[in-house]
Amino acid sequence: MTTLRPFPLAAREELQNAQLRANLRHATDTIRAKRARVVGEAPDWEELRAAAAAIKDDVLAQLDRYLEQFADAVEASGGHVHWAEDAAAANAVVVDVARSHGVTSVVKMKSLTTDEIRLNEALEAAGVEALETDFAELILQLDGDWPSHILVPAIHRNRREIRDLFARTISPGLASDDPAALAEASRRYLRERFLAARVGVSGANFAVAESGTICVVESEGNGRMCTTLPEVLVSVVGIEKLVPTLADLEVFLQLLPRSSTGERMNPYTSLWTGVRAGDGPQELHVVLLDNGRTRVLGDATGREALRCIRCSACLNVCPVYTRTGGHAYGSVYPGPIGAILTPQLVGIENAPTLPFASSLCGACADVCPVRIDIPGILVHLRAQAVAATRRPGERAVFVLVAAAFGSARRFSFAQRLGRVAQRPFARSGRIRSLPGPLAAWTRTRDLAPLAPRSFRDWWRAR
Amino acid sequence: MSEGDYRSQSVRVALFVTCFGDTIAPRAGRATVAVLERLGHEVVFPEAQTCCGQLHWNSGYEREARRLARRFERVFGGFDAVVSPSSSCVGTLREAFGVHNVYELSELLVGRLGVEDVGASFPHRVAYHSTCHSLRMTRVGDAPFRLLGAVRGLELVHLPRADECCGFGGTFAVKNADVSTAMADDKCDVIEASGAEVCTALDSSCLLQIGGRLARRGSAVPTMHLAEILACEASA
Numbered sequence: 026m027t028t029l030r031p032f033p034l035a036a037r038e039e040l041q042n043a044q045l046r047a048n049l050r051h052a053t054d055t056i057r058a059k060r061a062r063v064v065g066e067a068p069d070w071e072e073l074r075a076a077a078a079a080i081k082d083d084v085l086a087q088l089d090r091y092l093e094q095f096a097d098a099v100e101a102s103g104g105h106v107h108w109a110e111d112a113a114a115a116n117a118v119v120v121d122v123a124r125s126h127g128v129t130s131v132v133k134m135k136s137l138t139t140d141e142i143r144l145n146e147a148l149e150a151a152g153v154e155a156l157e158t159d160f161a162e163l164i165l166q167l168d169g170d171w172p173s174h175i176l177v178p179a180i181h182r183n184r185r186e187i188r189d190l191f192a193r194t195i196s197p198g199l200a201s202d203d204p205a206a207l208a209e210a211s212r213r214y215l216r217e218r219f220l221a222a223r224v225g226v227s228g229a230n231f232a233v234a235e236s237g238t239i240c241v242v243e244s245e246g247n248g249r250m251c252t253t254l255p256e257v258l259v260s261v262v263g264i265e266k267l268v269p270t271l272a273d274l275e276v277f278l279q280l281l282p283r284s285s286t287g288e289r290m291n292p293y294t295s296l297w298t299g300v301r302a303g304d305g306p307q308e309l310h311v312v313l314l315d316n317g318r319t320r321v322l323g324d325a326t327g328r329e330a331l332r333c334i335r336c337s338a339c340l341n342v343c344p345v346y347t348r349t350g351g352h353a354y355g356s357v358y359p360g361p362i363g364a365i366l367t368p369q370l371v372g373i374e375n376a377p378t379l380p381f382a383s384s385l386c387g388a389c390a391d392v393c394p395v396r397i398d399i400p401g402i403l404v405h406l407r408a409q410a411v412a413a414t415r416r417p418g419e420r421a422v423f424v425l426v427a428a429a430f431g432s433a434r435r436f437s438f439a440q441r442l443g444r445v446a447q448r449p450f451a452r453s454g455r456i457r458s459l460p461g462p463l464a465a466w467t468r469t470r471d472l473a474p475l476a477p478r479s480f481r482d483w484w485r486a487r
Numbered sequence: 488m489s490e491g492d493y494r495s496q497s498v499r500v501a502l503f504v505t506c507f508g509d510t511i512a513p514r515a516g517r518a519t520v521a522v523l524e525r526l527g528h529e530v531v532f533p534e535a536q537t538c539c540g541q542l543h544w545n546s547g548y549e550r551e552a553r554r555l556a557r558r559f560e561r562v563f564g565g566f567d568a569v570v571s572p573s574s575s576c577v578g579t580l581r582e583a584f585g586v587h588n589v590y591e592l593s594e595l596l597v598g599r600l601g602v603e604d605v606g607a608s609f610p611h612r613v614a615y616h617s618t619c620h621s622l623r624m625t626r627v628g629d630a631p632f633r634l635l636g637a638v639r640g641l642e643l644v645h646l647p648r649a650d651e652c653c654g655f656g657g658t659f660a661v662k663n664a665d666v667s668t669a670m671a672d673d674k675c676d677v678i679e680a681s682g683a684e685v686c687t688a689l690d691s692s693c694l695l696q697i698g699g700r701l702a703r704r705g706s707a708v709p710t711m712h713l714a715e716i717l718a719c720e721a722s723a
């Protein structure tokens with residue numbers, strides 16, 4: 026595992042891009058307003074959230090049992106189950122399936138899990154082209170770019186940029202940047218590919234343990250083409266995607282669309298169970314992916330992150346994400362969920378700056394449909410990051426400050442010391458420049474100096 | 488009468504001024520004392536107090552943080568009610584450390600003492616910044632608006648995106664200074680556009696961020712803690 030780029034550096038670069046910030050602001054404002062409207066009209070919203078959290082916690086507490094139940098059900102209905110410990114194992118399954126059918130291309134529906142394991146690269150290395158069929162994913166693939174938002178992968182692109190890209194690639198001569206014209210151009214291109222495809226690849230939003238059913242929700246219907254037209258379907262399923270029963274979907278299918286797109290119901294909900302003669306794919310492979318998830322499960326506090334249903338509501342309200350965009354987070358999981366999930370999946374030592382990429386404002390926890398205590402987990406992971414990284418200078422400061430706070434006498438002394446030390450820097454009641462780590466503050470902001478008289482001195486004298 | 492409801496009694500409250508309030512923003516603490524005493528309550532200041540542990544807690548220094556939180560309990564455990572002019576310290580004490588006898592000032596005034604009109608006068612246009620921890624941790628609701636609404640002469644101006652963070656976040660402001668500044672700029676934009684003469688909030692730390700950025704931008708809008716506004720009386 027390679028270490029991710031420090032978030033502050035990556036963020037600084039993204040902040041330079043004014044177009045990105047404007048696009049993000051516009052898109053997330055729109056989604057936020059829509060979400061607030063449809064959540065407001067659901068009278069039992071809080072009960073739904075509590076139920077979803079309880080269902081997911083039950084699954085996580087007995088994951089081994091539910092996984093076996095699910096695998097048995099998939100096999101009983103004619104599917105093949107593959108257990109993949111990591112990305113390489115999962116990718117190998119998909120490559121093998123493609124090879125055994127002698128295909129040189131597969132069609133893919135939008136799936137974060139396959140982005141996480143970099144399936145497209147693995148397929149390409151094996152001489153198999155993976156065609157993304159989601160409108161936004163297609164845009165990114167055509168341009169060699171990668172997603173910056175869970176649900177709206179091309180949120181950092183605007184219409185004109187997309188028109189120019191299509192004109193360069195799939196639709197020479199395209200002049201209009203009207204959404205309908207852009208959609209039509211992609212539709213024409215994709216239709217032919219769907220009809221020719223023999224192997225399809227999907228992810229999963231939910232996997233039902235009792236029946237072996239896989240459920241996918243989407244807006245465009247292109248995913249449904251991937252799961253119904255080809256003869257062979259491979260579904261890559263993170264092991265945390267399980268729910269015990271079909272009835273449990275009732276809870277999640279209310280929470281997910283309202284939280285993600287701000288719709289009461291998403292346009293396409295597909296469920297499939299095994300194979301059925303003469304109807305849809307005749308060969309089904311289900312890849313159950315761990316790739317770090319059991320490690321997350323081992324952390325009693327951090328495991329709550331595995332409740333996540335990837336709705337992206339936390340991204341849209343996050344004041345950090347809406348400034349930097351998704352790329353700064355260095356993984357397919359951006360925003361608040363990325364800040365708590367990525368360090369756990371890849372190891373805190375490989376992403377030690379991510380838990381600090383938050384002002385702990387709490388907006389994410391308020392909207393999360395499965396009630397993940399994101400700020401609480403961020404703080405928990407910060408302690409792990411401090412333990413895992415050697416920053417002797419910082420540690421010395423915090424230990425020293427804690428010692429000063431250990432007695433009122435030492436604290437008073439430190440206050441007096443501070444007042445003396447700041448003298449060279451304070452001018453007419455403001456500090457405009459400081460050395461050391463605090464220079465990061467004074468580069469853009471004035472600092473109010475320590476008051477000439479502390480509160481406790483005032484109190485004593487009154 | 489429910490527990491912790493002190494309506495129409497004179498009460499004895501311990502002030503937790505916070506390490507930050509003691510050192511950098513003592514005016515908020517002094518104003519807190521002034522308001523409570525004007526209402527006939529007794530304020531005591533346990534001099535052994537220092538810090539609640541929030542700084543260390545949020546920075547990943549859990550052991551030091553817990554030690555400071557335990558220290559806080561030793562100093563304040565004997566009081567029925569502790570008041571603090573900082574919703575982020577109160578929120579952390581409650582949520583992270585399970586301390587429950589501590590109230591943020593507006594909570595104490597409106598929720599516990601049942602007062603909205605504290606007899607203040609402040610004839611200015613004021614922008615109220617809802618700090619994240621007052622919104623989502625202590626959940627003070629409309630208490631600050633009720634207090635501000637009863638101040639003579641005060642005109643409250645509306646801030647768009649009122650629930651959005653100012654970018655302070657403790658060490659976040661330094662560790663992620665660029666993002667923090669971008670957030671502060673958006674906040675300063677709405678404050679300046681609002682025509683406010685003063686920006687107020689329940690947390691001096693957020694006001695350090697907003698005030699520091701406003702000053703650097705050359706803006707004339709000063710910041711004042713809500714307690715300072717409540718402490719202002721009409722000059723005779």
Ligand code: SF4
Binds near residue numbers: 335336337338362
């Ligand atoms: S953490 Fe919660 S809000 Fe964020 S994507 Fe996951 S389910 Fe949605």
